[in-house]
Amino acid sequence: MISLSDIPSRSTVRHWVPIAVLALALAFAPWWLPTVGLYQYLGIEITIWMIFALGFNLLFGYAGLHSFGHGAYLGIGAYAFGLFQQQVAVSLWGGLAAAIFAAGLAGAVVGAFISHRRGIYYALLTIAFGQVFWFTSMKLHGITGGEDGLLGIPRPPLTFFGLEFSLRDNLALFYLSAFCLLATVLILWRLVHSPFGRVLQALRQNETRARFAGYEVWRFKWAAFVISAMFAGLAGGLFSMAQQSAYPDVMSLHQSGLIVMMVLVGGGLVSFWGPVFGVILYFVTRDVLGGITETWLLWFGLMFMAMVILRPEGLAGMFHLAWNRLRGARAVSTPLTSEPDLAGRKT
Amino acid sequence: MVDLLPHILNGLTLGLLFALIALGFTMIVGVMEIINLAHGSLFALGAYFALSMLGGSWFGDTAFGAWWLSLSVETRYVAALFVGPLLAAIAGMALELCLRPTYRKAPLYGLLLTFGAALVIEEIIRLGWGTGEQNLAIPSAINGPVLVAGFIYSKYKFFAAGFSLLAIVAVWLFLEKTPYGAIIKAGAHDSEMVRALGYDLSKLRLLVFGFGAALAGLAGIVMVPIWGLRPHVGVDVVIPAFLIIVMGGIGSFWGAVAAALMVGLAVGITGAYAGAWATMSMYILLIVVVGFRSRGLFGRKSVLEN
Numbered sequence: 001m002i003s004l005s006d007i008p009s010r011s012t013v014r015h016w017v018p019i020a021v022l023a024l025a026l027a028f029a030p031w032w033l034p035t036v037g038l039y040q041y042l043g044i045e046i047t048i049w050m051i052f053a054l055g056f057n058l059l060f061g062y063a064g065l066h067s068f069g070h071g072a073y074l075g076i077g078a079y080a081f082g083l084f085q086q087q088v089a090v091s092l093w094g095g096l097a098a099a100i101f102a103a104g105l106a107g108a109v110v111g112a113f114i115s116h117r118r119g120i121y122y123a124l125l126t127i128a129f130g131q132v133f134w135f136t137s138m139k140l141h142g143i144t145g146g147e148d149g150l151l152g153i154p155r156p157p158l159t160f161f162g163l164e165f166s167l168r169d170n171l172a173l174f175y176l177s178a179f180c181l182l183a184t185v186l187i188l189w190r191l192v193h194s195p196f197g198r199v200l201q202a203l204r205q206n207e208t209r210a211r212f213a214g215y216e217v218w219r220f221k222w223a224a225f226v227i228s229a230m231f232a233g234l235a236g237g238l239f240s241m242a243q244q245s246a247y248p249d250v251m252s253l254h255q256s257g258l259i260v261m262m263v264l265v266g267g268g269l270v271s272f273w274g275p276v277f278g279v280i281l282y283f284v285t286r287d288v289l290g291g292i293t294e295t296w297l298l299w300f301g302l303m304f305m306a307m308v309i310l311r312p313e314g315l316a317g318m319f320h321l322a323w324n325r326l327r328g329a330r331a332v333s334t335p336l337t338s339e340p341d342l343a344g345r346k347t
Numbered sequence: 348m349v350d351l352l353p354h355i356l357n358g359l360t361l362g363l364l365f366a367l368i369a370l371g372f373t374m375i376v377g378v379m380e381i382i383n384l385a386h387g388s389l390f391a392l393g394a395y396f397a398l399s400m401l402g403g404s405w406f407g408d409t410a411f412g413a414w415w416l417s418l419s420v421e422t423r424y425v426a427a428l429f430v431g432p433l434l435a436a437i438a439g440m441a442l443e444l445c446l447r448p449t450y451r452k453a454p455l456y457g458l459l460l461t462f463g464a465a466l467v468i469e470e471i472i473r474l475g476w477g478t479g480e481q482n483l484a485i486p487s488a489i490n491g492p493v494l495v496a497g498f499i500y501s502k503y504k505f506f507a508a509g510f511s512l513l514a515i516v517a518v519w520l521f522l523e524k525t526p527y528g529a530i531i532k533a534g535a536h537d538s539e540m541v542r543a544l545g546y547d548l549s550k551l552r553l554l555v556f557g558f559g560a561a562l563a564g565l566a567g568i569v570m571v572p573i574w575g576l577r578p579h580v581g582v583d584v585v586i587p588a589f590l591i592i593v594m595g596g597i598g599s600f601w602g603a604v605a606a607a608l609m610v611g612l613a614v615g616i617t618g619a620y621a622g623a624w625a626t627m628s629m630y631i632l633l634i635v636v637v638g639f640r641s642r643g644l645f646g647r648k649s650v651l652e653n
Binding site: 113116119120121123125127129131135136253257260264297301302305309 | 593633
């Protein structure tokens, strides 16, 4: 099986190519989405979950830290955004900053508790903290509105150097979240290819050895957790704008499990772009299968099980193998190259 | 202190029930080092099978169904106590067969696969039995109120607690006093050596998984009249079970029982002062315990840490 570490630091494929493809796809989404039978709101949902999934994969795929309670930080971001609009001021940038800050703060506190733990104990503590946040959001009626959540969160207008755009329209909100997604991609891309990102990958491969190499392991684990919680917070802020509400359901174990499934099915363990594929697959499956049968989660679950058994490297890994086979067919003279290539070049 | 007594008693009963749920879980973790997130779903399956057997909803129209429903509730209940876990065990064995390709990989894959299985089983339950909340009929002999020291208790809670206690002791005797238990414990300790001694390791794993699933199903039948039966009851159950085995230390029998009693007491006593926050107390307890003892109360080193 191939893994993330098989990505060489200088890839032969120019790294801006996939980013440019993503940017173009996003820019023209309002035209091609309806053509393939989808709708604009789905674009918003997909971009928001992509931000969440990409940030999550820094922790899950790169650092190999299995958080099963990450929905909590999305929820905290959503509540922080809503509370900022309702209690402080109606402001887009203020709200998003509050969402990122609140999720980052929660992540920092939780991270301090769990960063000395490993393996299953780490996973379990993330579940426990996730449940604590979920429970708190349901029980603190005065602040969070209990099980109904915060309702009627406004979509504040986008102000930018004196210019003002309304975000009431789904199209405008889509462009805002697409912009946030591109920023997320650029930041995370830089981050995972920086020395910091290398250390995270070293942690995943062998935490003990990384410690012997002189890294203060828990600080890196803590930082990865906080950064990933902050991106979840950003996604949460956008989510509460999209839904115009914030409710405890997004913090439940179910949602936290879904993000793990999306990232894994997409191939987050082997590629930076895995979470992107996974999110697209999930939402398209939901809409297409959901239109045919009410039990689409059954089929998605079965697909997930088959994937874990047969192709744990996910969609991205399958694309990678197919691409190599295609190239191997072109370079007829050297059939042996396909094997080293398997561990070699990655986009 | 007197008014705390009923809550402590409540907590202890709850703790014994939790211990019964955690038993199967800790067995599977001990022998196979797999966190079976579908454990709660097997629990639910056991209870739903019992529901069908008591109500005869699947075969009520046949001649066999007519004969079956003419039997007394007690007979049907006792039969369900045997057949429900058996069917859950078959489902568990099927799951174990699916798990085989993941054994050579990181423990994460086993966890993810069982997470997927939990989702699938929950959807199957929705398809087969509907989405609503249902009630498991229990014989009147163990139903109804009972007066203890001036307080009214449900008779069923005592039955459930006593049943759990019996099951715990039986499983302990099985593990400690029979040759089969010795092989299972040896498999948990050093699977290579067990194979070298000529035991079929894959058969052992299949049987242990089936046994763990049967215990889950049994716990489901006993517990559900108290907790209510709904398709997502599996998720409500697997998390406490998971908490308990980690708190008790992975692979430790008495650690799991002690942790279950602690969790039960914490929930019971918190319930006395702040009912809404009762469930939360178990998470706080876990964070405190694992915060101080990184391997739980009686844990030993395990591959699951890597």
